[in-house]
Structures are given as C-alpha cells and as structure tokens.
Amino acid sequence: MDLTRIELTLHVNGRPEEFAAPxxxxxxxxxRDGLGLTGTKVGCDTGQCGTCVVRLDGRSxxxxxxxxxxxxxxxxxxxxxxxxxxxxxxxxxEALRQEHGTQCGFCTPGMVMALGELxxxxxxxxxxxxxxxxxxxxxxxxxxxxxxCTGYHSVVRGVQRACAPAEPExx
Amino acid sequence: MTTTTPAQDSxxxxxxxxxxxxxxxxxxLLRGEATYVADIDLPGTVHMAIxxxxxxxxxxxxxxxxxxEQLPGVLKAATAADFPDVMPLPCIWIPGGVESHFxxxxxxxxxxxxxxxxxxxxxxxxxxxxxxxxxxxxxxAALAAISVEYEPLPVVTRADHxxxxxxxxxxxxxxxxxxxxxxxxxxxRTDAAVAAAEVTVELDLVxxxxxxxxxxxxxxxxxxxxxxxxxxxxxxxxxxxxxxxxLSALVLGIPFNKLRVIxxxxxxxxxxxxxxxxxxxxxxxxxxxxxxRPVKWVDTRTGLMNSTVQGRDHRQHVTLAGTRDGxxxxxxxxxYANLGAYPSTIGPGVATALMGRSISGMYDIPAAFCExxxxxxxxxxxxxxxxxxxxxxxxxxxxxxxxxxxxIGMDPAEVRRRNLVPKEKFPYxxxxxxxxxxxxxxxxxxxxxxxxGYAGMPARKAAARARGKRLGVGIxxxxxxxxxxxxxxxxxxxxxxxxWESANxxxxxxxxxxxxxxxxxxxxxxxxxxxxxxxxxxxxDPGQVQVxxxxxxxxxxxxxxxxxxxxxxxxxxxxxxxxxxxxxxVRAGAVFLGVPEDRVVYxxxxxxxxxxxxxxKTFAELAMAMWYGWGLPPEIEPALDETTHFDPPDFNYPFxxxxxxxxxxxxxxxxxxxxxxxxxxxxxxxxxxxxxxQIEGSIVHGLGQALMEAAEYDENGVLVSxxxxxxxxxxxxxxxxxxxxxxxxxxxxxxxxxKGAGEIATVPPAAAVVNAVVDALSxxxxxxxxxxxxxxxxxxxxxxxxx
Numbered sequence: 001m002d003l004t005r006i007e008l009t010l011h012v013n014g015r016p017e018e019f020a021a022p023x024x025x026x027x028x029x030x031x032r033d034g035l036g037l038t039g040t041k042v043g044c045d046t047g048q049c050g051t052c053v054v055r056l057d058g059r060s061x062x063x064x065x066x067x068x069x070x071x072x073x074x075x076x077x078x079x080x081x082x083x084x085x086x087x088x089x090x091x092x093x094e095a096l097r098q099e100h101g102t103q104c105g106f107c108t109p110g111m112v113m114a115l116g117e118l119x120x121x122x123x124x125x126x127x128x129x130x131x132x133x134x135x136x137x138x139x140x141x142x143x144x145x146x147x148x149c150t151g152y153h154s155v156v157r158g159v160q161r162a163c164a165p166a167e168p169e170x171x
Numbered sequence: 172m173t174t175t176t177p178a179q180d181s182x183x184x185x186x187x188x189x190x191x192x193x194x195x196x197x198x199x200l201l202r203g204e205a206t207y208v209a210d211i212d213l214p215g216t217v218h219m220a221i222x223x224x225x226x227x228x229x230x231x232x233x234x235x236x237x238x239x240e241q242l243p244g245v246l247k248a249a250t251a252a253d254f255p256d257v258m259p260l261p262c263i264w265i266p267g268g269v270e271s272h273f274x275x276x277x278x279x280x281x282x283x284x285x286x287x288x289x290x291x292x293x294x295x296x297x298x299x300x301x302x303x304x305x306x307x308x309x310x311x312a313a314l315a316a317i318s319v320e321y322e323p324l325p326v327v328t329r330a331d332h333x334x335x336x337x338x339x340x341x342x343x344x345x346x347x348x349x350x351x352x353x354x355x356x357x358x359x360r361t362d363a364a365v366a367a368a369e370v371t372v373e374l375d376l377v378x379x380x381x382x383x384x385x386x387x388x389x390x391x392x393x394x395x396x397x398x399x400x401x402x403x404x405x406x407x408x409x410x411x412x413x414x415x416x417x418l419s420a421l422v423l424g425i426p427f428n429k430l431r432v433i434x435x436x437x438x439x440x441x442x443x444x445x446x447x448x449x450x451x452x453x454x455x456x457x458x459x460x461x462x463x464r465p466v467k468w469v470d471t472r473t474g475l476m477n478s479t480v481q482g483r484d485h486r487q488h489v490t491l492a493g494t495r496d497g498x499x500x501x502x503x504x505x506x507y508a509n510l511g512a513y514p515s516t517i518g519p520g521v522a523t524a525l526m527g528r529s530i531s532g533m534y535d536i537p538a539a540f541c542e543x544x545x546x547x548x549x550x551x552x553x554x555x556x557x558x559x560x561x562x563x564x565x566x567x568x569x570x571x572x573x574x575x576x577x578x579i580g581m582d583p584a585e586v587r588r589r590n591l592v593p594k595e596k597f598p599y600x601x602x603x604x605x606x607x608x609x610x611x612x613x614x615x616x617x618x619x620x621x622x623x624g625y626a627g628m629p630a631r632k633a634a635a636r637a638r639g640k641r642l643g644v645g646i647x648x649x650x651x652x653x654x655x656x657x658x659x660x661x662x663x664x665x666x667x668x669x670x671w672e673s674a675n676x677x678x679x680x681x682x683x684x685x686x687x688x689x690x691x692x693x694x695x696x697x698x699x700x701x702x703x704x705x706x707x708x709x710x711x712d713p714g715q716v717q718v719x720x721x722x723x724x725x726x727x728x729x730x731x732x733x734x735x736x737x738x739x740x741x742x743x744x745x746x747x748x749x750x751x752x753x754x755x756x757v758r759a760g761a762v763f764l765g766v767p768e769d770r771v772v773y774x775x776x777x778x779x780x781x782x783x784x785x786x787x788k789t790f791a792e793l794a795m796a797m798w799y800g801w802g803l804p805p806e807i808e809p810a811l812d813e814t815t816h817f818d819p820p821d822f823n824y825p826f827x828x829x830x831x832x833x834x835x836x837x838x839x840x841x842x843x844x845x846x847x848x849x850x851x852x853x854x855x856x857x858x859x860x861x862x863x864x865q866i867e868g869s870i871v872h873g874l875g876q877a878l879m880e881a882a883e884y885d886e887n888g889v890l891v892s893x894x895x896x897x898x899x900x901x902x903x904x905x906x907x908x909x910x911x912x913x914x915x916x917x918x919x920x921x922x923x924x925x926k927g928a929g930e931i932a933t934v935p936p937a938a939a940v941v942n943a944v945v946d947a948l949s950x951x952x953x954x955x956x957x958x959x960x961x962x963x964x965x966x967x968x969x970x971x972x973x974x
Contacts, residue, residue: 038210039203041438043386044472048895051386079203086204093201097193100860103868104694105200106387106438112201135908142903146895148386148439149694151871152903154864 008072012037013081021068028052028063031078039079039109043146050145053110054078060114062144079109082116092119096158103149111145115159122163132163188707188923191860194696205436208390208407209469216392217246217461219454219468220310222300222317223477224292227328227549227888228339229321231290231299239302239316244309246461248317250300251289254456259283260447260513261421264520265665266351266545281344282547284513286422286449286456292321293341293512294549295889296477298449303457303466326888330509330546331486341512341547348547350510353523356540356603364501364538368492372574377957378563380484380509380882381875382892383556384900385693387438388470389479393454397463402455403431407438409445410731412689415723416668417447417516423455430455434721440693441872441930442555443479445733446516476893480518481882482556484509485526485563491571492538497581499590501538504530504567508545511552517666518553519545524664525560525652528604532568533612533648533826534590539602549888555733557872558651558933565649569938573645573945574954583646583942584620588613591648605652607824608926609916615850616648619828622912623848628832640834642845643947647829647935653927654739654823654920671818672736673727674744676705676752678811680798682791684709684716689729690741691721695865695929697737700857704742704923708749710776711790727814735825735927738857743921744817750922751813756793759807763788763796823918825926827851829870831939835947840966842878842944844905847936850912854926863911866932870909873936875901879959899959 005020012035021030031037031054040063041051052064055077082090089097092115102108118141122133133141138159142152184190199205236248262280288297300317304310325339332338333348341348365371392405402425408414411432419430437444454466470478485506492501508522527541556562572590576583591612592599599607620626628644635642655661656670675687686705690697702716720726729741753773760778761768770781779787788796793811800809832846849870856862879899883892892898917924937958944960945953953968968974 032209036212038206038212041207041387042209042469043388043438044895046472046894046896049386049472083202085202087202089198089201093198096201097197100194100197100696100864102194102197102200102694103696103864104385104387104437104439105196105205106207106385108200109203112203136904139903146386146900146902147868148384148441148872148900149868150864151868151901151906153867153906153908156903156908 006069008069010071011075013077023069025068026064027066027068027071030068031063037078037080041106041109043106048146049107050114051107051110053113053145055113055116060117079112082112092116092162095162096155099154099158099161101150101155101158107145107147111155114145115141119159119162126163126165132165186707187703187713188857189855190858192699192703192713192858194861195699196696207387207436207438208392208405211392211405211435213392213394213465216465216467217303217305218307218310219301219303219457219466220314221298221450221468222314223296223474224299225295226292226321226323227295227326228324229292230324231288231292232320232322234300235318236300239313242309242313242316244305245302245313246305247303247457248300248313249457251285251287254286256424257286257452257456258422258424259285260449261417262514262516262519263667264517265667266353266519266523267665280514282342282350282514284552286452294551296551297512301453301457303461326549328548328550328884328888329486330507330544330548333546333548334507334544341549345547349544350514350519350547351523351545352542353527353545354540354542355527357538358540361501361503361538361540365490365492365503368500369495370575370578371490371492372571372578373488373490374570374574374955376487376489376567376570378483378485378487378566379958381482381556381880382476382882382898383441383443383479383482385439385441385443388472388475389444389448390469391450391454392465392467393458394465395455395459395463401429401431403433404451404455405433405435406451407444408432408434409437409440409691409693409733411691411721411723412729413445413731414447414451418452422452431724434691437691437693441557442482442559442733444693445731446480446554448478472895473893476898477551477890480515480554481511481551482554482559483563483876484553487567489567489571491575493575495579497579497586497589499534499536499575502531502536502568502571504541506541506543508543509548509550509553510545511548511550513552515552515554517555520665521555521559522553526563529561529564529650529652530568531601531603532565533592533650535592535596541603550884551890557869557930561649561651561934562873562937565647565934566938569647569935569942570955573942577949584625587616587646587648591616605824606821607650608821608918608920610824610826610852611914611916612826615826615852615914616828618912618914619830619848619850622850622910623830623846625830635834639837641837641947643833643835643943643945645831645939645942645946647938647942648827649934650824650826651927651931651934652822653735653825653931654819655734655736657821658818660821670730671816672740672744673729673814673816674741674748675727675814676745676748678752678794678797680795682715682794684711685719686716686745687719687726688741688745689720689726690732690737693732695732695737696858696861700738700861701742701745703857704745705749708746709752710774735929735931739823739918739921739925739927740817740819742857742925743923744815746922747817748813748815751815752811755807755811759793759797759803760788762802762804819920821920823854823920823926825851825853825928825931827931827935829935829939831936831943833940833943833947835944835965837969840962840969842960842965844874844940845907846910847907848910848912849932850914851932852914852916853928853931854915854917855924856928862928865929866911867909869930869932870936871901871906873933874906874940877937877940877958877960879961881959
C-alpha cells in the first residue's frame, strides 16, 4: 500500500476527477497545478488574502487551507465553473463590471467566489421578502478577501447592485 | 457614512475621451482568465527556489550545495561562484546628480547588490543560493539541504543609528554607511527666517517603513533558446523595456537584441515591480545552464516581504516658522532615510529628491530647505511605494501646518488658505527644485471644505462626545510631482537613462487600429483608456482600437508605468502619433479626393473636401487605399504606421485637498474613519470611472499607513511582520465610502492637459488622519502621535501616558 499517494475523487465544476494526491497536497495546488485551473490564485500562503477561495459543496472556502485529501468526494466549484471561457457574466460579475470592481484582477476570482455565496443567499432571502444586505454586512463578508487596488468601494457597490431588489434584466 | 459621489466634470466631453467607459479588461479578470506569471506553464518547465539568508548580517564562511543536488528531482544548485561574470544590479538614480557622487556608469557602484551574495549577507532574505528542480516543492525542500556557515556581524536597522560612530558597517566601499547626503533649497535664507520668526514649531517624525503588498507576489520565468542564443523573460514587471535595458546591457552582458521581456497580466505593483531583482537574472542564467529548459520562480508572501523593496522609512526633524497672524515664512527638514542593505534600482532618488523637493506642498513659502542623509542598514532595500516621496513630504508639511495653527490659535483651514500659492503665480518656482505648472489651489481647498461640511464640525464634535467618542477633523493638502519625465531634467536629478515614453499606431487595411505603447499596466485599464485616446483623436469608435503593451518585441521603446506617469506620458505619445496619422491622411486625401491639400479636412475618422462633404473617404476606405499604396506620390509613403517618442518640457503637478473625519473611542482607543472627502486635481482625465477607482484604492492605502501598517524589524534585523497575519492591510470594513470631488486645471506640458492621477490620492491620507486624531486628542495636550495609530497607542495617550 502506497502511503505517499491517496486515491480520491473530486467533482470539479461538475466533472469527476480521479487522481492520486500526496497526503500533504493543498486543494489549491491540485486545482492549479494538477488540474490546470489557474483562475484560483495564491497570494499569501497563510489564509489571509482570499485569492484562493473556491466553493466546496456550496460554501466558500480558502483552498490554501484545505488538504486535497480532506475534500475527497466533494463538489468543488472554481471560477472556471462559474462562466464559460469568454462567455456571459453572472449577475454578480456583471454588477462588478459595471462598478469597475476590479483593477489588477488578481484578487478578483477569489472575491467572485466568496461573494457568490452572499449574493445567492441575499437573493433567496430577497425573493422571500427579506431586505438586501447592508453596507456593513457586505464589508464584513468581504473581510476574508484582501484587495490592494480598489480600496473595496467599487466591489461593495457591485455587491449592492447585484443584491438590489429590482435587478434589471436579471443577468 | 456618506456615499461616494462621482467625480464632477465641469463639462461634458466632446468625444470619447473623458467618459467613464467600462473597462474592457474587466470581463476577462472577472472570469479568472487573465494570465499572471504564476499561470505561465511552458513545456519542460523546471522550478527555481532561492535560499535567502536567515540572518541580517554575517560573513559567509562556506556554502555546501552537494547534499541538495543529490535530492530527488533536483537538477542544479548554484551560488555566486557559478556566475563570476555577472555584474551587480545597478542603481540608476543617484541623488545629487551623476557627477557629484559616482562615476557616470552604474557598474560597480559602491554597495551595489550582487545577483547572489558570496561573501557577506546584509539583510534577512539576502539571496545566497538557488536550486532548480522538477517541481516547486522539490526545489523548496532542497534549500534545507544547503549548508551555510555564517560568522555573525553586528546589526543596525535604523538610518540614524547606522550613521552614528561605531555603527556596524555594511559595505567596505561606503564608510559610515552614508550613501548620499543630499540637499535642496536655500539653507542660509531658511535658517535666517527661522531665527527671525515670531513663531516656530518643531516636530520629530517617524514616517514608518511600510510594505507595498501587491496581492500578487512577484514571479519570473526565464527561457533560453540554444538555437538562436536568445533569452525571454516573463516577469511581473511595471517596465519591461527598462528591465530589458538593465538586464542585458548592465547585468548579464548579453546583446540587447537577444533579450525579450514580457510582462503578462500583473497583479498590482504600486511601485515595487519596477525594480530589478536578483531572481530576474537568475531564471535566465539557469535556463541557459540547463540547456534551455524554462526556469520558473514564484515568490511566497513571506519571501516577498523579505525581498521586494519596501517604502517610506524616514526619521525627520522638521521646523516651520511663521508670523503670529498666520503667514508661513520658512520650512526646514532634516531627514534620515533608511535605504536598506543595498541601493535599489531607484531607491536613493525616491528617498531624496522625490521627497525633499516636495516639502513645501501647496504653499507659497519664502524660504525652504531640506537635507537628507540616506543610509544603508540591515533591512530590505528601500524603493518606491504608491505616492512615494510625495507622501512623506505631505506628511511632514501638513503635520507642521496643524502644529502651527494650534500654536497661533487659528483654524487650520484658514492657515492653509492664507498660504496657498495664488493662482496668478503659476508657473511657480517652489524654491526646492520644482516649478509647478498650473493650479487653482484655493478653489480646490474651498471645494473640499464645502463637500466635507467643514463648517458643521464643531456641532458634530459635541454630539460625538455625548456618545463617548472624540471626533477629530484633519485636513491635508498636497502637490505631487508626476509625469516623469523630462529626460534632461531627470539627468540633473541623477537618473541614468531616458525617461521619455513612446507609442506606435498601426492602421490595418481593414480600418482596425493597433496601438502599442512602452508602458505596462499593473491594473490601470490601459487597454481601455489608451483606446479612448486614440479613438478620440482619430474620430473613430474605441471598439476599433486594440491596445498592446508589455512585450519588448512588439512594443516601441518606453520606460514603463510608475509615478502616475502613464496617462500624462504614454497617452500624449498616442495622441501625437494619431495626429501624425491624421496629417498623413490629409496629404494622401488630397490625392484620393483630387483636390489641393488645403481643401482637405479630417473629420469623424475620414477626410472630405471643404464645403463638399460628398467628396469624401471613410476611415476604412483610407486604410485600404494606404495599404494598396496605388497612385501615391513619392513623398507619401504607403501604409499608416507611425511612432512618437514623447519627452515633455517639464513635469506636471497634480494636487488636492483631503479631509478626514475620525472618531476615537474613549474606552478602546480605536480610531474609526467616519467621513473622508477627497478633492483631487489631475488636470484632464481620460476615464473618470478608472480614475475614481484608483483614487479610492489610493486613499485606503494611505489610511493603512496611518492606522495599521508597519514593517517591524527586531534588534537582530529580523522582519517580524513578515506575513499577512503579522502585517495588517486594510480590509473592506476599515473605511467608509468616500466623498470624491474634483477640480480641473490642465497641465500645459502635454497635449492632453493631463496630470498624474493613479497614486496621487495616496499622498495626503496619512497626514489627514493623523491630523484628525491629534485634533480629537488636542485638549489632552497631545501634539503628535507616531504612525501607525494603533488602538493601544491611542488608548495610552487617552490615559495621559507620554509617547
């Protein structure tokens, strides 16, 4: 029995991926180096910056803090699973585009993945008559993601736009 | 909390320039499709890791790499001995001018950093050896198998300490650790004005060292092609042409035309990625040594913090003299600048001229003098950082003005108003070396006071006190020298190299247009804004214009993106090139329309005959006709392909006023920025949406220095704030929305009337916030608090503890 490799399956962006991973491999390494999904970034190595955020069974998580092996059997969604190459943007991405919620773009995929959960929840609650998230709530949600370019304001405005009750066109 | 208001333009722009077009770069970034250095995966790539010194100062007695080379996957280990012909990394900005201190060629500058250190390490992280292996993990693991024997040497981390008698010596060739003593202004007149003054105020300031912290760490991929002898460097750089020049001509000694530098998408920089680093040379050298396999290196966060240039770091004694009725008569500064262990590419110039010549800010002061002692210490080399030099200058001046206002019992806004350079005095010689181009400073200040609701602050202070909060208001004004540069002027500053910028426009036969520029975006939407510039001049749709930059093989020469220069340097080059295209189309149009040249008008992308709009050719028709070249007289060359090298007559000088309102919690010492108003004047701007984003980000960067950021070295020279757990960056909850306003005074020094914009709003926030907190605590006798204003520090001052 080879203890240096662990056989496992991940469901990445809807596709099953079977491979043998070293036990100390981080999920972000598997995604970037093993599967070539480079939209997920590495910015700090210590779980502070949030550029590596992906969705794991629907929840946004920092993939640099998770061993690949511990994600075995899970559904992983990366930025590549959110849109098709060159394809239409999601409502959140479109709102961020309209507010220019990006500059160098390095933190952007992680932000999109982290904020996706917030926006989905807010929209579900909004559909049930709940209020959109407040500005402090949005800023609080964003504290796991660092951005040095924008100062976050355009990102916050983008989230407000994405969560606004009367979403134009529903894109 | 207020909401961000869009920047106010005085009038609707006529064309596409000046409009808030959506960034065309954004969709790709939002889909995660952009390629950064770490995403480059060339066939056969091997991975490099760098062994940095674990100690701040030591003699290396021996290095043994044999064990590392035996490890699985390891292809090569190398030390300084492997590269005997490689020159040290040059410093190309020598304070005081080239003649005064150093030989005109940068080879062998005293203290210049070697690519790998062979004898003495001088800061934690100083590169000693490299390993190349099949995987990044193998390379990193092999570093642990390299044995190095060190003989420890004493350590010094502060500039003023490094200059003291008996201080540890960093470089044999630099006795006393003094890289430069640099002055500007009139010492005698200033000293006399201070001596004769009715009022003088003095401050001892620490402008703490901070770490720029782009979210993307640096990286490099080097490729040597044995078939052609050509090298390609993919690197996270702000200036691919500059790095090509420095690496080929000055460091590696390879022919200029055999080195290509490519900047892929770069994940932020803020100054730090314009510098030459050892890794850039090493990936090229090792690719050659390994027969052409691509060698890739990507830094870690801790690696970045111990190797990428850091910013600020001045200790200053500053003095302001004035009259009892609020007229400033002199300003004086003695600054100890901490250059770190080696002179970085332009760090010494940043620490001196960029700071010193700016100290008088927006004020009309009869006497000013600044002296800088730039010293080597056992810390990471100093370099530029968003707002560099200008931010340190604004900090000292704006702190002094508030001290002065308190001393004479005058409203700080009124003191400022009385001393601003009046509109009719432009161009204004500030007596320190800069000649301000244009401005209406009073209008700018008044706009900021009005937008911030300054008149209502006393009532807000009283209301806050009732809630257990101390409300403070801080004003900071600034002038930021931008538009580097006038090359001849920069040579007098000691810059070894030209600082012009260039652009090429190629009109394709189908009427589409490609613009290539020598700059390189690090997130400033150049593709969007530069297309606006070309489209506006040519009268075509911006969608027809594609912009390329960042690849030395494809782009005309240029110096890169730094000091907020792209829009006032590269964009004018584009506009001037478009004018050449138009002029040529008018000459050719005479042939195509069958009328004399003076009967031809260029309008809306095409040409037509004066008074006869039906005799016309569209842009697409002209493009195709020029491609065919049929019937052109000999003096008109076929095709449309023009280039301009733009070297402005002088710098440009954006300016502005920022007002911070803070609430200090009496129980916790916590400072919350509750309102922030910024009125910046960057002349004519290209895309208000893009600029507003840069201004917002810049302000938060400045707030970071004021409130939380500090590169802390312990007594052994270890950077203890070496990751993002120990070094605090502002997060989304740390700032409210800002109120942004704008005044517009075009610069006469370029055809767009543009001034620098990208980083200028980083210049005043630290001063505004510290002024605000000191205002909040002034009744306790607090006159100054050193940054960062952590809750503990403020809490102690609230309880009357001495600083």
